[in-house]
Amino acid sequence: MSESMKYFREQRLPHIWCPGCGHGTVTGALVRAITRLNLDKNKVVVVSGIGCSSRAPGYLDFDTLHTTHGRALAFATGVKLSRPELKVIVMTGDGDCTAIGGNHFIHAARRNIDITTIVMNNNIYGMTSGQFSPMTPKGMIGTTAPYGNTERSFDLANLAIAAGATYVGRGTAYHAKLLEDLIFQALQNKGFSVVEAVTQCPTYLGRRNKFGTVVDMLNWFKDSAVNVKAAAVMTPDKLAGKFLVGELYNKPDQEFTAAYDQLVAQVQRKFDSFKGGTRECAQNSD
Amino acid sequence: MTNVKLMQGNEACTLGAITAGMDFYAGYPITPSTEVAEICATELPKIGGKFIQMEDEIGSIAAIIGASLTGRKAMTATSGPGFSLMQENIGYAALTEVPIVIINVQRVGPSTGMPTSPAQSDVMQARWGTHGDHPIVVLAPGNVKECFDLTVKAFNIAEEYRVPVIVLTDEVVGHMREKVVLPEPGSVTIVDRQKPQSRANYLPFAADQDGGVPLMASFGDGFRYHVTGLFHDETGFPTNRGDIANASIRRLMRKVEKAEPLIRDYFTESTDDCELLVVAFGSSAMSSLSAVRQARAKGIKAGLFRPKTIWPFPETVLDELAGRVKRIIVPEMNMGQLVLEIQRIVGGRAPVESLTKVNGELFRPEEVLEAIVGGRK
Ligand SMILES: Cc1ncc(C[n+]2csc(CCOP(=O)(O)OP(=O)(O)O)c2C)c(N)n1
Ligand code: SF4
Numbered sequence: 001m002s003e004s005m006k007y008f009r010e011q012r013l014p015h016i017w018c019p020g021c022g023h024g025t026v027t028g029a030l031v032r033a034i035t036r037l038n039l040d041k042n043k044v045v046v047v048s049g050i051g052c053s054s055r056a057p058g059y060l061d062f063d064t065l066h067t068t069h070g071r072a073l074a075f076a077t078g079v080k081l082s083r084p085e086l087k088v089i090v091m092t093g094d095g096d097c098t099a100i101g102g103n104h105f106i107h108a109a110r111r112n113i114d115i116t117t118i119v120m121n122n123n124i125y126g127m128t129s130g131q132f133s134p135m136t137p138k139g140m141i142g143t144t145a146p147y148g149n150t151e152r153s154f155d156l157a158n159l160a161i162a163a164g165a166t167y168v169g170r171g172t173a174y175h176a177k178l179l180e181d182l183i184f185q186a187l188q189n190k191g192f193s194v195v196e197a198v199t200q201c202p203t204y205l206g207r208r209n210k211f212g213t214v215v216d217m218l219n220w221f222k223d224s225a226v227n228v229k230a231a232a233v234m235t236p237d238k239l240a241g242k243f244l245v246g247e248l249y250n251k252p253d254q255e256f257t258a259a260y261d262q263l264v265a266q267v268q269r270k271f272d273s274f275k276g277g278t279r280e281c282a283q284n285s286d
Numbered sequence: 287m288t289n290v291k292l293m294q295g296n297e298a299c300t301l302g303a304i305t306a307g308m309d310f311y312a313g314y315p316i317t318p319s320t321e322v323a324e325i326c327a328t329e330l331p332k333i334g335g336k337f338i339q340m341e342d343e344i345g346s347i348a349a350i351i352g353a354s355l356t357g358r359k360a361m362t363a364t365s366g367p368g369f370s371l372m373q374e375n376i377g378y379a380a381l382t383e384v385p386i387v388i389i390n391v392q393r394v395g396p397s398t399g400m401p402t403s404p405a406q407s408d409v410m411q412a413r414w415g416t417h418g419d420h421p422i423v424v425l426a427p428g429n430v431k432e433c434f435d436l437t438v439k440a441f442n443i444a445e446e447y448r449v450p451v452i453v454l455t456d457e458v459v460g461h462m463r464e465k466v467v468l469p470e471p472g473s474v475t476i477v478d479r480q481k482p483q484s485r486a487n488y489l490p491f492a493a494d495q496d497g498g499v500p501l502m503a504s505f506g507d508g509f510r511y512h513v514t515g516l517f518h519d520e521t522g523f524p525t526n527r528g529d530i531a532n533a534s535i536r537r538l539m540r541k542v543e544k545a546e547p548l549i550r551d552y553f554t555e556s557t558d559d560c561e562l563l564v565v566a567f568g569s570s571a572m573s574s575l576s577a578v579r580q581a582r583a584k585g586i587k588a589g590l591f592r593p594k595t596i597w598p599f600p601e602t603v604l605d606e607l608a609g610r611v612k613r614i615i616v617p618e619m620n621m622g623q624l625v626l627e628i629q630r631i632v633g634g635r636a637p638v639e640s641l642t643k644v645n646g647e648l649f650r651p652e653e654v655l656e657a658i659v660g661g662r663k
Contacts, residue, residue: 012523042508047352058512058523063505065355066514066524067348068378074345078352078360079505081336082310086356086506104348107341260336267331 004028004035009061016055020214022173022199026120027056029176029197030089033183044087047076049101051093052127052201053120070100073108076115084257087187088114094121094135098154102134109163111256112191118183119156119194122201130204141208156196161249166191168249172198172221175245182247190255198225198243289468295433295460296321296363299389299453300329302437303361305474308387309335310360312349314342314368317401318457319391322363343368347375347388354384355513357504359441363389366399369408369415376450377416378515380538383491383500385444385479387437389453391460394646403646404457406568407620412452413597419535421542423451423549424597426567430464436551436594442477443549447541448499454596456619458569458648485509492520495533497540542598551594552603556582560589562658563611563636565604565628567593570617570649577654588658599627608632615657617641617649 008031017023034044044062048054050069057064067075072090080088097105097119108115124142125131132142132149135156139148160168167189171179179197186193200206200217211217228246231239293301300322311326313319323339330337336353340346343364350360364372369390379386392408394400408415412424423443425436433455440451482488482501490511493500500520503509516524517531525531553571555578557563562581566574571592581588591607593600608614614636616625622640629638641657643649 041510043506045505058514061510063355063510064512065352065505066512066516067351068374068515071344071348071375074340074348075352077338077340077345078310078312078349078354079356081338081349082353082356082358082360083506103341104345107345260338264331264334264336268334271332 004031007031007034007041007061009059012059015059017052018203020200020202021052022122022201023053023056023120025173025176026118026179026197026199027059027091029171029180030091030118030183031060032180033187036184037187039087043085044089045076045079046089046091047072047079048091049093049096050127051096051125053091053093053122054096056091056120070096071104072096073101073104073115073117077108077113080113080115081257081260084114084261088116089187090115090117092117092119093126094119094123094156095125095133098134098156098159106159106163109160109165109192109194112164112166112253113256114190114192116183116186116193117195119196120199121156121196122199122205124201124205126201126204130208140205157194157244157248160194164192165194165249166251166253167193169194169247170196170198170243170245172225172245173200174218174221175225178245185247185250189250189252190258191252289470290465291468292463292465293430294321294463295427295430295455296391297325298430298433298466299363299437299455300325301468302434303387303441304329304333305434306359306438306441306476307478308359308361308441309333310350310353310358311336311362312338312340312346312353312360313362313364314340314346316365316368318393318460319363319365319389321460322389343371344375347372347379347386350386351375351379351382351384354386355505357507359385359445361387361389363391365391365393365401366395366408367397369411373411373415376422377418377420379450380416380420380422381515381517382513383448383502383538385448386450387440387444387453388450389437389455392454392456394644400646402457404569404648405619405644405646406456406570407623407644408454409596409618409620409623412454419539421449421538422597423447423449423542423595424454425451425551426454426594426596427459428553428568428571428592428594429459430462431466432594433459434466434468438474438476439549439551442475443545445479446477446499447545448479448502449542454568456569482509489520490522491518493537495537497537497544499541546598546600549595550600550603552600553590553592553594555590557589557591557607559587561587561612563589563591563607563614564654564658565591565593565614565616565624566618567596567624570619573649573651574617574654576651577658580651580655581658584659586658596624599631601631604628604631608635611636614638615641615654617643617654617657619643619649
């Protein structure tokens, strides 16, 4: 960890999260993965939306952008397209990413833009104190689902794969080393990468759903998670009620900003480059 | 050698933007603004710039804010429904002081309204569309050449004062074709944001409390700073302190208030001795100008005041005129929006009449003339 500390803004600590919140564990896993890759602090931009999870970038010593609810990927798209040489990481919550930000999420995946997205999925809206999210399992209690959630939830990994993400993994706050390894891999994929980090909100999900202590919540992850490799030889009834962790998808494909830069080079070979001032406009617009 | 071209307003806005140094465009197609996106898609790759068609207008404005933070001059263009979607992030740009330019080619609303017909009904939304007290600058071109000039100016203002700037045109100005004499390359004044010289002790939001503008570092240049839409102190990190929020809001508003005499832009005709003043902007001012000339031919002492900066409104200019005219007429293609600001400034010194039109058609000069003549005792 000591080597990782250079990537933290130590003067910003302690953080705002509740005791036992899993967001710190996920942030730690990200920073350890960055440490292993020895990324240049000056060339990383971390972008987030709004939520407890989205406060994480404030503690990290990079250029950091805390945006509006759900829009982190759209801001990040502007940063990455503008300066493709920068490493762009998005930290987002399950509500931020899959409810209000769902459209940006599928389109960032479709473009395969080189952004590593860490979805801190605590299955609830933490910051606004416990309303259900699109990732809240059916039957669970939220302040706006006082009799139990009647909505179906997303399978975020499958959503990301179907939309075009080229690297997808899932870890949990219990499987912290696995999480770090997945993020380590995701950061090296030249394309849109998603790591779903299942994490605990003891304050709002845990308490209301009578999960007991933080340790009980972590044990819940331990007992429900099945590594994708082990799952391959398990029968469907053995897998009922479980979720997969590990590397779920890894198929590199052409990256968006690189494709755009290629196009620019092609176009520039065809046309004289612009020398400033006004120029002939080829457009015939009616 | 003069560079004379026949072009439409949307094209002139785009050329103005490129001349000002715009090299990043993000947008979502919408009539009657789409030509701006189409021209950017064609032209920006030629100059090594970037174009992206985003999934919606919320994403479009988010992307240009992200790009501007990396040091680019970035723009989007839209119309009514898309402009509504952009409001939240306009506030974000205002509070985080990220320079951006938005072209809003107005059409008839509310809702999907009449997509191909002109209106001027986003005057108040352009000023107050996002929540909270915030600074904004809105420029209203009245012809094709001004689309070029005012888009250059929009970038210069955005860069100098770190505020979002809206170029408020309409379907007629955007699609109208006129001969335009383009300025010689190099003869156009271009302003770039002030950047910090040294990374040591960079305080990204430190500025003179009296409307000062902080120095803006680019992401990726090693400054490693934090940007948030929460109220923040000069370090950029969030704070809940009311005294800091208070000082920030006042500084942000003061930036534009202080800039007003410097960015003020307007056109007048026959106002030296006028007894009747028409105040109109954008395409309504074209018919108003013709009406004022016809009135003069009839011996009526009419004049025209056409603000090009509509927010902040050139208050001192109107204030002076208001003291010496007998009547003021304000034709607008809306139910009466800018007239409220004019009534406030005139303060009862002369009767201010609102002339409204919301059928998706321009004022005919005769309609304005009728109002001028009709009210004459
Ligand atoms: C446009 C908008 N709508 C609603 C909110 C209120 N809000 C703030 S955070 C949040 C939910 C965050 O949940 P999630 O993304 O799951 O993050 P968590 O707090 O659980 O980490 C909501 C609804 C907002 N800030 N902006
Ligand atoms: S409310 Fe939940 S998500 Fe937010 S800090 Fe507390 S434990 Fe974490």
